Amino acid sequence: MRLTLLVLLAVALESVHVCAADDLATALKQPILTSEQSAKQAADFVVKRIPKLQQADSAEAWQRDAEALRLKVLEEVVFKGVPAKWREGQPRVEWLDVIETGHGYKIKKLRYEALPGLWIPALLYEPDKLDGKVPAVLNVNGHDSNGKSADYKQLRCINLAKRGILALNTEWLRMGELRGSAYSHDDLATLDLCGVSGLSVFYLAMSRGLDVLTSQPHADLDRVAMTGLSGGGWQTIILSSLDTRIKVSIPVAGYSSLTQRVIHHDSIGDLEQNPTDLVKYADYVHLTALLTPRPALLIYNRTDNCCFKSPTVRPNTYEPVVPFYQQAGAADAFEYYENTDPGTHNYELDNRQQLYRFLTKHWSLENGDAAEIASNDEIMTAEELTVGVPANNTNFRVLAEEVAQRLPRELTGTADERRQLLKQILRWEDRNISAEPQGEPTTVGELTVSRVLVRDDDWSLPAVMVAPENFTESVMFIADSGFANHADEIAKLAGEGKRVVSFDPVLMGAAQPPGSLYQHAQLIATVGARPLGIQASQILAAVRLANQHFETQSLQVLARGPRSSLAALCADALDAENQIAAVEAAELPETLKAYLREGRKYNRTPETYCFGLLEYFDLPQLRAMGQAEK
Known part of the structure; x- marks a missing residue:
């Protein structure tokens, strides 16, 4: 009888959690940044960086x-x-x-x-x-x-x-x-x-x-x-x-x-x-x-x-x-x-x-005579025109793996010099961001949900703060698919007494413009920026703003997905002020060299293929840089 009561109690508590998570999911999915706004800011970012064609004097x-x-x-x-x-x-x-x-x-x-x-x-x-x-x-x-x-x-x-x-x-x-x-x-x-x-x-x-x-x-x-x-x-x-x-x-x-x-x-x-x-x-x-x-x-x-x-x-x-x-x-x-x-x-x-x-x-x-000479009867089959190539004809991945054998290059110099090199690769720009509340906070069960629009000079990003009544610590949560799709985990964190601050960096969640992810990443990179660098700088800026607002010294970052995890590691590696307490990454391989192998697709994680990143920094190096000052 006692066992039955315990089982019923567990089921009841789980039902309460599911209901709370469902209600939270509804709250998190309320739009803060529309798809039209996301598309416009992505287009504006690219267009204003396209050089103008200027005619010379002669x-x-x-x-x-x-x-x-x-x-x-x-x-x-x-x-x-x-x-x-x-x-x-x-x-x-x-x-x-x-x-x-x-x-x-x-x-x-x-x-x-x-x-x-x-x-x-x-x-x-x-x-x-x-x-x-x-x-x-x-x-x-x-x-x-x-x-x-x-x-x-x-x-x-x-x-x-x-x-x-x-x-x-x-x-x-x-x-x-x-x-x-x-x-x-x-x-x-x-x-x-x-x-x-x-x-x-x-x-x-x-x-x-x-x-x-x-x-x-x-x-x-x-x-x-x-x-x-x-x-x-x-x-x-x-x-x-x-x-x-x-x-x-x-x-x-x-x-x-x-x-x-x-x-x-x-x-x-x-x-x-x-x-x-x-x-x-x-x-x-x-x-x-x-x-x-x-x-x-x-x-x-x-x-x-x-x-x-x-x-x-x-x-x-x-x-x-x-x-x-x-x-x-x-x-x-x-x-x-x-x-x-x-x-x-x-x-x-x-x-x-x-x-x-x-x-x-x-x-x-x-x-x-510009008229075409009738020759349709002379068209040959592909087989007739086959030339043949060697069985071991090389390809992109083979070439990349050959280059990667000597990578990453050994780095000497100070920690600051290594950070400067990483900033160059990421085309890093320090970002000053502000937060604009979007309406009054709402209550979901025992949680308070505040909706915010985070802005810097180029981007507006959706953000939320989910806080239990008596929280004991604060964490930053980011995810490839956006915070709105992670209500279960955010509810769980809040249930553990944690105040959860979450936002969608550019190209993630609601900050991903309509259309193909990889094509937006291409456009950003071809005008000289780096999507990975933008995401990492936004993460560090958001953590800094949260620390200032909460009057805390540092904040743990929880990243869910390979894209947000890599961006968080880069942000941590460039955090010379210890704004980030630690990064909990998910779904990352042990090495970036895994992205050179069959099965990894550029169009799924385009930011990962940041030009020259592996030349000097693999994942162990990024982790070591982030932990060095902690």
Whole structure:
């Protein structure tokens, strides 16, 4: 009988706790920061950091500025931290089978080494009759699983060859013969974490292809062009703007100014298209201006069903660059074309004929007719065009793990010098925050719930304080999914006599704007900030404010989830004033090197892949820094 009463009492108490937790969950989910406010502040943060394109006093002055900007982007973005052996010398090339088509051109199969161990399959479409120097076109492709065998790409290369042009058709990472998760574009983040630009892999895959094309004995180096659709359009603007060996550029539906993409999220793109720090130095409109005075045709589609709808791009990507070409006396060399047939995301007949027309306009071609030469019967299967790659062809994660073998680097110097280095990596900004009460406190059972909006110069963040009647200590609680989803644990902590202060750092909980988490993180990083650094500085500032308000010396931080846990460890490592008593982290591996391995996804924890963090600081080092002063 006594046992039965105890069981009933336990069930009753648990029911009371569940009811209290349910009531608290309702209270915590009352909106403090709306999704519209969250979206606006994220957009504002990015937009105000986008550099403005400014025209130089003269065409000659712009060329000097342009060369300096190219060098800055190459050294500080594309090749930052890249081993010298990746960049040195000419690429190794293996020439394989030749397909004699019998239609006035042949197809030479080849593969070239973009960097040590990474081979790129390619096809060289070569006219049967070659006399002297002829034009050459580098053909790249975008997010098409067919890769280099895509029908529209084959037709383009065939037509170029029939016009007496050398056409190199290269494979792109994750497409065609390089399909598979090993080449996932987001995996470039594994190299970023190690302090080696993951963008460099994409760039070298392009530039080494250009090396191969321009080394052909019949290639006219004064008539070299580049073109591609979607991700191929992105490749085209990146390489064309930074490598002046490209004399004519025809990107198709591949990019836009970042201002356009902040508004139109379907145009944000993948990580390589928003690489760390690129827009700190140059927005895509700057890259477009770097083409001046070389001929360039920007092609976009009016009703594009993927991205970069033409009407949304022209005002911010093309029109600002027109004065640069006018100043250079080359206004006729810069064109914009809006495709309406079919008007969707395409490089079909109308767009291809714009390519032929533009090349004919600027080069002397054997066939000056812009109409496409019928060649549909010459399209081959992917199997017929297979080149083959080595079984041990390297990939992002393998490259990152090779780099990580010597990481983190040994650090000498004082504790303050180590903190300064970590601040540089995190792009740390000390934050002064204020708290604005949102209405009167409410009562939930025996708990008092106060709702607060925390503000700094850039962000407004939702916060709550949950206090039992007779609390004995205070703690800070943060979580990846936001405090509103952790009512059970907050109620439990309050039941233990703890006053719980909780807020959502940027990109967490209610402070995560609508849309993809990883895309918001990309936008923040590409303009020169670091999401992890922002989160860590917000945590330390919130703890400092709480200590001032409560007149306490330090506060324990409880973090739930790998993202908030890493941010809390970084905040603790940079807490020279002992504002944080201790950090209780959850769901973190023993080492950041775990994020280099299969199964870890950039899009789930984008802040973790902070550029260069692992180069000097692994989790044991961060923990040791936080504990050193305690």
